[in-house]
Amino acid sequence: MRSTIKLGKISGIEIGLHYSWFIIAALIVFSLGEHFHQVNPEWGTGKIWITALVTAALFFVTLLLHELAHSLVAQRRGLRIRAITLFALGGVSQIEDDATDAKTEFWVAIAGPITSLMIGFGCLAIAMGLGWHRSTEPQTAVTGVLVWLGYINIALALFNMIPGFPLDGGRVLRSIIWGITKNADRSTRIAARIGQVVALLFILDGIWQFFSGAGFGGLWIAFIGWFLMDAAKASYAEVGVREELRGIRVSDVMSRDCIIVNCGMSLQDFVDTYLLMTGQRCYAVEDHGRLIGLITPRDVGTVPRNGWGSITVREAMRPLADLHIISPDTPILDALKLMARNDVNQLPVVADGTLQGMVSRAQIVRLLQVPSMLQLPTTYRPTPQRKGRELRKSA
Numbered sequence: 001m002r003s004t005i006k007l008g009k010i011s012g013i014e015i016g017l018h019y020s021w022f023i024i025a026a027l028i029v030f031s032l033g034e035h036f037h038q039v040n041p042e043w044g045t046g047k048i049w050i051t052a053l054v055t056a057a058l059f060f061v062t063l064l065l066h067e068l069a070h071s072l073v074a075q076r077r078g079l080r081i082r083a084i085t086l087f088a089l090g091g092v093s094q095i096e097d098d099a100t101d102a103k104t105e106f107w108v109a110i111a112g113p114i115t116s117l118m119i120g121f122g123c124l125a126i127a128m129g130l131g132w133h134r135s136t137e138p139q140t141a142v143t144g145v146l147v148w149l150g151y152i153n154i155a156l157a158l159f160n161m162i163p164g165f166p167l168d169g170g171r172v173l174r175s176i177i178w179g180i181t182k183n184a185d186r187s188t189r190i191a192a193r194i195g196q197v198v199a200l201l202f203i204l205d206g207i208w209q210f211f212s213g214a215g216f217g218g219l220w221i222a223f224i225g226w227f228l229m230d231a232a233k234a235s236y237a238e239v240g241v242r243e244e245l246r247g248i249r250v251s252d253v254m255s256r257d258c259i260i261v262n263c264g265m266s267l268q269d270f271v272d273t274y275l276l277m278t279g280q281r282c283y284a285v286e287d288h289g290r291l292i293g294l295i296t297p298r299d300v301g302t303v304p305r306n307g308w309g310s311i312t313v314r315e316a317m318r319p320l321a322d323l324h325i326i327s328p329d330t331p332i333l334d335a336l337k338l339m340a341r342n343d344v345n346q347l348p349v350v351a352d353g354t355l356q357g358m359v360s361r362a363q364i365v366r367l368l369q370v371p372s373m374l375q376l377p378t379t380y381r382p383t384p385q386r387k388g389r390e391l392r393k394s395a
């Protein structure tokens with residue numbers, strides 16, 4: 001989600017527009033222009049295209065309102081929101097925390113479709129107030145815009161209520177099962193299974209329609225089904241990962257053989273003695289036994305080579321204050337979240353100001369691969385008894 005245009009903030013939530021959205025906006029403008037051209041040719045070219053543009057812009061606003069509804073409800077229930085991004089297929093609210101109870105999950109999920117439904121019926125009601133009759137083509141530009149927005153928002157609400165992840169309906173279903181079973185993981189599994197059944201029905205229906213002559217429309221339904229099937233499988237697998245990592249702490253997986261270098265050393269010495277000799281990616285910098293920062297080959301690369309003799313490791317490193325550190329007893333799931341949130345691949349593990357080790361995404365991924373390599377049953381639970389090795393120290 002890097003290629004987004006930042007539009008500003010609403011209630012502290014960053015609003016972004018992904019470039020792919022312009023493709024859909026252009027498609028909407030052209031198909032609407034075409035439509036108005038056929039139904040209201042007397043409007044003239046200028047009016048037709050302005051109406052189409054205004055409709056696309058307002059559609060963007062209604063999509064944003066849908067996402068804002070999710071985010072604002074989440075915010076009121078104490079969850080942190082990172083950003084809202086609008087892209088080709090709709091919008092995503094990046095909610096940082098998982099809902100801690102079924103009720104929160106339910107209201108956060110249903111807030112979006114409810115908003116779209118209200119906008120939809122609201123638009124149609126205003127259009128009727130302005131003289132539009134149902135099952136007729138709107139005659140004025142204003143009613144034309146309102147009727148299109150009305151139907152598209154109702155369609156959006158209904159589509160989003162399909163009970164499959166990651167659609168809102170999947171989350172609503174999960175929250176209801178969660179409320180009944182009182183078990184978050186089980187509810188995700190059941191909701192994901194139901195999502196797969198719904199997805200399969202979409203695929204079968206799409207194929208059926210395709211062969212009964214619906215052509216592209218049938219394929220489109222099958223495509224949506226395939227997309228839902230994939231998403232349901234992913235959320236099912238995610239629960240497995242979460243269960244496997246539950247109870248594992250950072251101290252269980254962190255690497256303890258992190259190399260420690262003295263802050264007074266020149267970059268030239270550091271490169272010659274450590275970087276070129278050990279090939280490690282990350283080094284801890286200490287000052288009188290206390291961790292003060294980290295230095296990586298990338299940090300060295302930012303310093304011009306002729307400065308390596310006069311610049312010390314301390315000057316080139318990233319100081320502790322700029323780093324996200326983690327304590328050894330942090331659950332590994334929280335470490336993963338912290339890495340994702342800050343877009344880093346490793347975190348220094350620190351206790352009482354001294355470095356205990358490093359934990360990286362790669363380590364956690366390897367940890368997840370071991371049980372399947374050994375073909376252990378998923379129910380197998382180890383009993384950790386090992387003691388940590390000492391850190392490898394050097395001057």
Ligand SMILES: [Zn+2]
Binds near residue numbers: 066070113160
């Ligand atoms: Zn939604």
